[in-house]
Amino acid sequence: MGVKELREAFNSVASPRFSANVALMDYSRAHDTEWQILTFSGTAADGSAFTIKSDPLRAETDLPEASRVTAGRLLQQGNLRT
Numbered sequence: 001m002g003v004k005e006l007r008e009a010f011n012s013v014a015s016p017r018f019s020a021n022v023a024l025m026d027y028s029r030a031h032d033t034e035w036q037i038l039t040f041s042g043t044a045a046d047g048s049a050f051t052i053k054s055d056p057l058r059a060e061t062d063l064p065e066a067s068r069v070t071a072g073r074l075l076q077q078g079n080l081r082t
Helices: 003-014 063-081
Strands: 018-030 033-044 048-052
Touching: 003 018, 003 048, 003 063, 018 048, 018 063, 033 063
Parallel strands: none
Antiparallel strands: 018 033, 033 048
């Protein structure tokens, strides 16, 4: 699975209010555990830019589902701004 699928999973929840055009996956090490962190960047419906990171994810995490959860969190945060 590539970041294209992660971006599509994110956009399946975030659209039409937000649209990610960049999805990145990075790794972080803490407490002898390697974590994955997803980062999504793009534009909101009003034209403003956004960037949001997932919570730290274990290796066995369903990454498309984590992408959708992160999009849901962005939608909740977006509701706080309006």
